[in-house]
Amino acid sequence: MSATIQHIAINDTTSIPIIFEQDNSLPTFNLQLVFKNSGYMQDKKQSGIANISAKLLNEGTKELGSIKFADKLESKAISLETSNGFETFVIELSCLKSESKTALKLLEKLLKSPNFTQNTLDKIKTTQMGILKRKENDFDYIAQNNLKKLIFKGTPLENSSNGTIQSISTIKLKDVKNFIHNAITLNNLIVVAGGDFSFTELEKSIHDILLSIPNGNENTLQIIQAQEKPSVHEEIKDTQQAYIYFGSPYHLEAQNKKNYIAKVASFILGGSGFGSRLMEEIRVKRGLAYSAYGSISINKSHTYFTGYLQTKLESATEAKELVKSLIEEFVKNGVTQKELDSAKKFLSGSEPLRTETLSQRLNRAFTYYYRGLDPDFAQQELNNIEKLSLDELNAFIKSHNEIQNLSFSIVRK
DSSP states (O other): OOOEEEEEEETTTEEEEEEEEEOTTSOEEEEEEEEETOSGGGOTTSTTHHHHHHHHHTSOBTTTHHHHHHHHHHHTTOEEEEEEOSSEEEEEEEEEGGGHHHHHHHHHHHHHSBOOOHHHHHHHHHHHHHHHHHGGGOHHHHHHHHHHHHHTTTSGGGSOTTOOHHHHHTOOHHHHHHHHHHHSOGGGEEEEEEESSOHHHHHHHTHHHHHTSOOOOOOOOOOOOOOSSOOEEEEEOSOSSEEEEEEEEOOOOTTOTTHHHHHHHHIIIIISGGGSHHHIIIIIITOOOSEEEEEEEEOSSOEEEEEEEEEOGGGHHHHHHHHHHHHHHHHHHOOOHHHHHHHHHHHHHTGGGGGSSHHHHHHHHHHHHHTTOOTTHHHHHHHHHHHOOHHHHHHHHHHOGGGGOOEEEEEEO
């Protein structure tokens, strides 16, 4: 059985979309409350506030506190965790079906009375600042963040979801309350659920929880464009190798009907491991890097090309220039029939692996719904990939020469 899209009316005014799949293979209960446009895109001038807010919701209720609330979850083998992405703020609950009533009651208590105490916030901030302090020697993290500052300058994507030591230190309890108040609303909510229960059972079981969530305002999605002008940032650290991250704009929207062509192009250029152009030319043929990857990232709010490689210190400049020339050649001359045939074979052959579990199927169904795509988009995509001709693929690759506007973030000695 595949996931379906249904709706629940709350207070006779708000219609909540429900992505649901009944799966009787195991006696489980899985529920996600996904709040759209509420991730760290809403951090604004308080970098890290979404992340801190999610962590606070993992500290139990005000009445029970962190330890007693966690004990109640653990005694029933219940998993209840809040996390955030760039566009979404997610509360996820999973347990055995037999413990679903207890789990839902604990979730309801959490939503009604989070652990909004100064001691809890201080503990989270101290831990987070400790993590950030340790990341000062994580050169991948540094290079990746510096790349975002280059290609997404002046946008919410410029900052890491983790925030900075300085930004975390300024977050107050009222800031966390305001963030959660603006994020957790019915007008931002999409429910994702699946397991050994019917839709009618689900509707009845989550009714009180939905009633406890205010209608609130619907957060708006900000469309973000990557910088067109190439730039380079180098940071000097005491490292034994060079870390090179690169990125460029890619003019494509999440609902574009030609995204399947971008998927094939991305796979051939840098996403297929040792079969990709970048890995084959940079590592296998020239031995300039330990690893080399690249991919086109398509999101509802932003789309861009990004990649990375690690190389010897003395090879950094040569490897960087080779990346530029390889991508220029890729745009100019496209790919071969052999590369296209291999990509088709892998993408179609690996499709069953992407829908093996209930979690995979639900996540895919959510992604399609969230991006405004048809529920059977995966099959449409596979059919289109199978019919894709070499001329069509190469014409598409050539039409996106903005991928050549590469910015580089390098950490070296």
